[in-house]
Amino acid sequence: MPAYILGRLAAAIPTLLLVSVFIFLLVHLAPGDPALLIAGDNASPAQVDQIRERLHLDQSLPAQFVIWFSNAIQLDLGASVYSGKPVTVLIAQRIEPTFMLAAYTMVLTVLVAIPLGTIAAWRANGLVDRTIMAFSVAGFSVPVFVTSYLLVYLFAVKLRWFPVQGYKPLSDGIGATLVSLTLPSIALMLVFAALIARVTRAAVLEVLQENFVRTLKAKGMSTGRILVLHVLKTAGVPIVTVIGIGFAALIGGVVVTESVFNIPGIGRLTVDAIVRRDYPVVQGIILFFSVTLILINLMVDLSYALFDPRVRG
Amino acid sequence: MMGETFLSVDNLSLTFSGKAGIHHALTDVSFHVDRGEILSFVGESGCGKSVTAMSVMRLLPRYGVEYPAGSIVLDGEDLLAKSEREMRAIRGGKIGMIFQDPMTSFTPVHTIGMQIAETVSHHKGVSKRVAMARALEMLDLVRIPDAKNRIGAYPHELSGGMRQRVMIAMVLACDPELLIADEPTTALDVTVQAEILELITDLRRDLGMSVILITHDLGVVAETADRVMVMYAGRVVEEGAVAAVLGNPAHGYTAGLIEALPLSGAAYHRQPLKEIPGAVPRLDHLVEHCIYADRCGFVTSACRQAVPERQVVGRNHRATCLNTGNVTSALRDNEIVRAWQ
Ligand SMILES: Nc1ncnc2c1ncn2[C@@H]1O[C@H](COP(=O)(O)OP(=O)(O)OP(=O)(O)O)[C@@H](O)[C@H]1O
Ligand SMILES: [Mg+2]
Numbered sequence: 001m002p003a004y005i006l007g008r009l010a011a012a013i014p015t016l017l018l019v020s021v022f023i024f025l026l027v028h029l030a031p032g033d034p035a036l037l038i039a040g041d042n043a044s045p046a047q048v049d050q051i052r053e054r055l056h057l058d059q060s061l062p063a064q065f066v067i068w069f070s071n072a073i074q075l076d077l078g079a080s081v082y083s084g085k086p087v088t089v090l091i092a093q094r095i096e097p098t099f100m101l102a103a104y105t106m107v108l109t110v111l112v113a114i115p116l117g118t119i120a121a122w123r124a125n126g127l128v129d130r131t132i133m134a135f136s137v138a139g140f141s142v143p144v145f146v147t148s149y150l151l152v153y154l155f156a157v158k159l160r161w162f163p164v165q166g167y168k169p170l171s172d173g174i175g176a177t178l179v180s181l182t183l184p185s186i187a188l189m190l191v192f193a194a195l196i197a198r199v200t201r202a203a204v205l206e207v208l209q210e211n212f213v214r215t216l217k218a219k220g221m222s223t224g225r226i227l228v229l230h231v232l233k234t235a236g237v238p239i240v241t242v243i244g245i246g247f248a249a250l251i252g253g254v255v256v257t258e259s260v261f262n263i264p265g266i267g268r269l270t271v272d273a274i275v276r277r278d279y280p281v282v283q284g285i286i287l288f289f290s291v292t293l294i295l296i297n298l299m300v301d302l303s304y305a306l307f308d309p310r311v312r313g
Numbered sequence: 314m315m316g317e318t319f320l321s322v323d324n325l326s327l328t329f330s331g332k333a334g335i336h337h338a339l340t341d342v343s344f345h346v347d348r349g350e351i352l353s354f355v356g357e358s359g360c361g362k363s364v365t366a367m368s369v370m371r372l373l374p375r376y377g378v379e380y381p382a383g384s385i386v387l388d389g390e391d392l393l394a395k396s397e398r399e400m401r402a403i404r405g406g407k408i409g410m411i412f413q414d415p416m417t418s419f420t421p422v423h424t425i426g427m428q429i430a431e432t433v434s435h436h437k438g439v440s441k442r443v444a445m446a447r448a449l450e451m452l453d454l455v456r457i458p459d460a461k462n463r464i465g466a467y468p469h470e471l472s473g474g475m476r477q478r479v480m481i482a483m484v485l486a487c488d489p490e491l492l493i494a495d496e497p498t499t500a501l502d503v504t505v506q507a508e509i510l511e512l513i514t515d516l517r518r519d520l521g522m523s524v525i526l527i528t529h530d531l532g533v534v535a536e537t538a539d540r541v542m543v544m545y546a547g548r549v550v551e552e553g554a555v556a557a558v559l560g561n562p563a564h565g566y567t568a569g570l571i572e573a574l575p576l577s578g579a580a581y582h583r584q585p586l587k588e589i590p591g592a593v594p595r596l597d598h599l600v601e602h603c604i605y606a607d608r609c610g611f612v613t614s615a616c617r618q619a620v621p622e623r624q625v626v627g628r629n630h631r632a633t634c635l636n637t638g639n640v641t642s643a644l645r646d647n648e649i650v651r652a653w654q
Contacts, residue, residue: 211417217372218412219432219483220405230420308422309467 004312008301012294019290020072024065027283033057072287078280080273087284090269097167098254098265100177104185105192105250106243113193114239117200118227124205132197139194144253148187148260155183165262184261188253192246199242203235210234236307244300251289319523320346320369320491325383327368327547337596338364339547340604342383343623346491351517351524353538353555355531355570359593361547362527366493369525370410371400388490406436409484413496415476419468425452426464429483436487451482455512474505481512485520492517495527510537531574535559535653540629543567546593546604553630560653562644563626563637565609571649603635611636611643 035052036043043051052058055078056067071077077087116136120129139147156164162183168176207213208231216226232239258267266285273281304311327339339361346352354362367373369385371392385392387407395403404410412418419428429451430444439447445464452460455478468476477497484492494513498506514537517524526538534541534555541558543551543566551564562568569589591608594600603609603616613636621635634640644650 211412211414212420214372215412215418215480216420218370218404218410220401220403220435221431222401225431230423233422234420236422310421310469 004305012298023286027279077284080278080281082276082278087280091288094266094269097263101181104181105188108185108189109193113196114200117197118204120201121204136194136197139190144256145260147190151183151187167263184257188257195246200239203238207231207235237304240300240303244296247296317348318345319348321386323384326381328379331377334597342549344542346523349521350539353526353534353541356544360544363495366495406487408491409489410493411480411484411497414500415473415480424465425479429486433486451486455482473501477509491523493525551632556653557630561641563632563640564634565611566605568640568644611639
């Protein structure tokens with residue numbers, strides 16, 4: 001077991017290195033002189049030179065990478081061209097709403113998708129299954145901003161159960177935070193849950209065909225116990241894998257949702273930075289999301305051992 | 314009470330219906346199992362052995378399965394009238410069942426101890442600790458070496474033979490009065506097969522339970538069972554004490570099975586295996602004649618006129634055949650038959 005964990009941790013390091021090289025090159029190999037772009041249209045050649053020197057753009061590419069990378073691992077990602085604030089500070093300020101939105105969405109998704117997918121598999125091809133799967137296709141095909149506006153219209157404008165937009169920080173109390181995030185989380189959850197429900201259904205359906213389910217029935221076990229304790233746990237690996245993969249999709253959704261609901265999170269920061277061509281910030285955000293995804297993958301890998309004794313070796 | 318009827322199935326018919334049409338999986342099946350005896354079902358693949366067992370367990374799917382006629386009475390109670398909830402107390406309680414493939418018959422993600430203990434908790438309503446103690450006791454009973462450590466093992470950490478022992482331990486942990494073993498040794502290699510069969514007969518003797526042993530191997534029947542029921546195309550064609558059926562086979566199909574058995578010793582090399590010619594009929598409609606008539610070496614015109622009645626051939630021996638005398642005398646010189654006379 002510890003060997004498995006160490007192995008997974010070690011495997012994450014090359015991924016991290018590769019990702020950082022890629023992100024570094026993404027900005028530095030983009031067409032155009034970054035210094036010119038950063039300086040803007042009205043800058044004098046002297047100002048451009050100054051920027052070039054400050055950003056070490058006058059040095060060789062490998063040298064630049066070494067400087068950038070050693071700074072990055074000390075959490076120094078440079079400063080925003082627009083506001084001059086350190087990128088890490090900008091990101092840190094925005095983490096809370098984004099983290100809360102993602103976590104809330106995740107919890108809702110698991111609570112909705114896994115029971116529905118399991119019931120659909122148990123009643124495969126019946127009316128319940130068809131209904132659930134029809135909704136899941138719908139959930140997956142309607143864009144987030146459409147469901148967002150529909151939800152806002154119904155639950156905020158008409159019923160007034162939730163605010164139309166905005167975010168209440170945790171310092172106002174977790175209750176207030178959750179209320180402010182309910183509609184955006186549901187909007188995001190619908191897409192995400194559609195995917196997870198389908199995968200859960202497929203995984204559970206496959207496990208239900210296995211001989212051990214017959215053994216459990218022959219032992220007199222109840223359907224609920226068979227489904228939850230035996231079938232779902234056996235089907236856990238593919239389901240958790242897709243939850244991890246779905247997280248990448250969730251990040252894209254977060255950007256849209258934060259804009260629609262006016263949530264001051266990293267998604268909004270991304271949009272602002274791109275519009276302002278604030279390269280250090282864009283680079284920092286990509287790095288942040290990449291590291292997040294690597295960590296999530298690591299957690300998924302580690303959770304395999306939790307579900308399946310055969311993985312532990 | 315030894316000798317008293319424990320399970321009695323009478324005139325049971327079963328149909329599967331689906332997109333492909335109707336399938337008469339069982340027709341007019343009658344048999345009984347006495348307390349403490351081993352009854353064996355034999356017959357070639359698809360003849361309805363498992364379906365009969367699954368009917369007793371009421372484990373067939375709810376949709377598409379119908380019982381147009383018959384009854385299944387266990388210890389005086391009509392199982393076909395039971396609710397799913399009532400059946401859950403009987404399955405794994407009064408009746409335990411083990412299956413062919415021990416490799417895939419356990420949940421891969423739970424320890425064998427947990428899987429035995431959950432059964433015990435469910436049926437006996439005891440605490441986890443008591444159930445675990447019972448699990449350990451059972452592993453010892455089925456002669457698992459080093460049971461104390463093995464109780465925490467996952468199924469993939471055990472060999473096939475070991476797993477089938479654990480399966481037997483699990484099923485017997487709740488003191489079933491009837492054990493149904495559906496080809497318990499088919500997936501195991503020969504030496505392990507013999508060990509498992511010996512374990513089953515020993516436990517039957519020590520615990521006094523009844524056993525239904527499903528097999529397609531007459532050799533297993535000869536070594537293990539008290540009585541045998543020969544099935545063909547969803548019907549019982551012959552049934553009786555093992556010595557009576559193997560010593561005086563009275564149905565053309567039983568004769569075919571016996572002739573298809575590999576012989577031992579010198580005769581083994583002299584005679585090629587005889588196969589039964591022809592194929593099992595489709596069961597999409599009920600025929601008005603003997604179901605085996607088209608493949609039978611003893612067929613007469615009477616066989617094609619009506620479904621034969623069950624004939625009493627001897628004490629404890631019945632066959633659904635019009636020409637029982639011809640069959641018996643034709644096999645008189647078969648080595649296996651002679652050995653049982
Ligand atoms: N769930 C089902 N739906 C439809 N038909 C079925 C179902 N289960 C079994 N059958 C059919 O019923 C017949 C009897 O099957 P059964 O499994 O009882 O055979 P068997 O005697 O146990 O054979 P084997 O030696 O291969 O295990 C077969 O023709 C089979 O195709
Ligand atoms: Mg079978």
